[in-house]
Amino acid sequence: MTLNAFLFQALNGLSSASGLFLVAAGLSLIFGVTRIVNLAHGSLYMLGTYIAYSFANQFSGALGFWGGIVATALIVGAIGAIIEIVLLRRIYRAPELFQLLATFALVLVINDATLWLWGPEDLLGPRAPGLRGAVEILGRHLPSYDLFLIFAGPVVLIALHFALARTRFGRLVRAATQDREMVGALGVNQAVLFTSVFALGAALAGLGGALQVAREPANLAMDLTALGDAFVVVVVGGMGSIPGAYLAAVVIAEVKAICIGIGVVDFGFIAINFSKFTLVAEFLVMALVLITRPYGLLGKAQAAVRSIAEPEDPIRPASPTLKALAALLLILLLALPWLAQSSPYLLILGIDILIAVIFATSLHFIMGPGGMHSFGHAAYFGLGAYGAGLLVKSLGAPMGVALVAAPLVALAGALLFGWFAVRLSGVYLAMLTLAFAQIVWAAVFQWEGFTGGSNGVIGIWPPAPFDQSSAYYLLTLILAVIAVLLLRRFLFAPFGYAMRAARDSSLRAEAIGIDVKRVQWIGFAIAGCVCGVAGGLFTFAKGSISPEAIHINRSIDGLVMVLLGGIQTLTGPIVGASLFATLQDMVMRQTEYWRALLGGIILVLVLAFPQGIVGAFDALWRKVGGRS
């Protein structure tokens, strides 16, 4: 690559950085003040692109386009304000995970609303009036619009900087970012402050999305892609730091642009296409930053994270009643193939539920006793699923080998990602795990030659006798029972106690010689490994594996299962997974807009039980017990 080509790519990178910055800045701002990680932030960005598209098409000409972009930012800001007033205001005191669930429910609802309003096709907006041409720079043509974007980012950065440094609103935002309780104690109207910050953050996301309308088509996958990108930028830049967000956006966009610029390089013995490595490069940047500066380039060490629930009771071995019940249930499940001969669908649902049980139990292992809130458990499911699928497809491995390999592939991924993840805690860890899951997803999506891209790997059916659903059901059942009992055993062993010790008080744990990071790392790896079993089983159960099956939805499903069953009990994830898988199966068969319905159900649950579902039932239980 010549110097000129290099510089030109660098300019390209700067124009992408502006878009990244706008989304990330809003996310960071909202988190700083409200301590809510707004998972719907990418959805607001996506809405921005769609709304700007409609404006540009309805009102042609410069006013329609540019006026539309401004109007879009205002509209999305208003939507943000409504979300804050109607939903978030009610759950500021709820456990952190419930707030995340609520904003994720919004992701589902907004996605289906967008599908309903604009349809499933990609929509490319018109080119920007006045900036249709290109400018010749370094002997190449740079679209004028890209040049405009290069300046748009810094302009917003400077505007935000002055707004935060010079205005009363800015002072309140900075004060609240430092100490929310103190600002409240000083008599500041928090409700107004939170609403306006949320509206501002949403408007920034809307603006970012609107500005993309002339560059890339609006599509329904933008929400989660933008969210993943924003998370990486925020983690790299430092949570709550606006200049950090810009710096990180520039670094990441530049690295990606340069990867594309380098293109195919022939090293003599091997030719590597660097443009396929943009995601790997993004990951490497994040990894490097987190090793050297765990709180991001310009971030500060985080304050103590609110605990997600009341301290839990000591764990006790199963009572004889529970053991008897479990044995009875197991006998019933073992007999299911004979009981369900008239309705074979029951076995298919049974397999789905059992896979969900392995998935949720392994997630609970690190979320509950481990205290690490992974938002990217789908990564290990995906590694297991693709590991098994590709072994069969590429190497013709038998199912037995593939099912053994699945957890090993997942283990390798969990060891790698976990090493970074345990360096953080709380929402930072949640965001990092989510970013890792996005990377796994994007890697299988991008690496078409190996993984089949968006089509995935197909035709992975189990050999006889497991081609019969009854036999495959029994195999799944046995593996699920082994996985659940094994994880339970670990929790009663010293390792499980060490993990809980690290969660209860890392200070005390270190003071009695427990290597907290190491214990967490091993816990993370164990959970990933067991989750890989679920992935492997899934591939053979469905006969295929595609990126869609390992998307962020799956991670969030896992969270819902764990929270539904109750994070503080060891049987919780089993109950939660069974309930959720059944519910999902019923909902998905009802309507095309199942996402919105599912999101609605989650919202109702969160609003009805802001203290957590288990907490609500516990309270009810006590009430009933007290009366009788």
Next chain:
Amino acid sequence: MTAPTSPVLALRAVAKSFGGVRAVDNVNFDIGKGEFLALIGPNGAGKSTCFNMINGQLKPDSGEILIGNDNVAGLAPREIWRRGVGRTFQVAATFGSMTVIENVQMALLSFAGDSYRLWRPVAGRQRARALELLDQVGMADAAARPSRELAYGDVKRVELAIALANDPRLLLMDEPTAGMAAGERYALIELVKRLVVERGISVLFTEHSMDVVFAFADRIIVLARGKLIADGDATAIRDNAQVREVYFGTGKTFAGTGA
């Protein structure tokens, strides 16, 4: 002042600054075997910084912290613990989701190097030894209770049992009686004193309550503005003009202070 021949802990020219403030400035002191040493000083004197450097939470800018013959400056808390240093916290910390005995079992398991065992349940490990330790701090009857349900004074006792689990040579106690009623305070310090005398453990403790310090410490060192200004027994410290100066400005004495 008796200079011990081979100190259990020795600080040599230890210094730590935060920004421009020299929180701990060229501090030197030793603790001999079995010594009960109080580290006192007004707020902001550098007591906590000193403490946190000894137990590994902070890394000194310069100087040596010797435990036995090893310089442990900058090592992680768990590595310092491995060298025989037990620790209690100003705000007592136990594992809230475990029973009292499980708290002690965990410390014993860690000491035995069994933290990573995945198979045999904790319930059958180290119980006898844990009960013995709980018995020594008077908490054996509460062994099966969740530790988060205990009264604060009892939490402090459990913390002491945890801190004794690695058979320490040295016990670091950060404000051991903070947040306790007067009667409880004496009872706890008496318990500590009895246990450490029995075992020949050295204790370094910080304390705001002067009656406790003067009644129990073998020796007292005084920090002010990061510097060590006095080192001696209770009488010597009481009569030290510079100490009175930093505590009271001038003239007054420690007689009758219980705060």
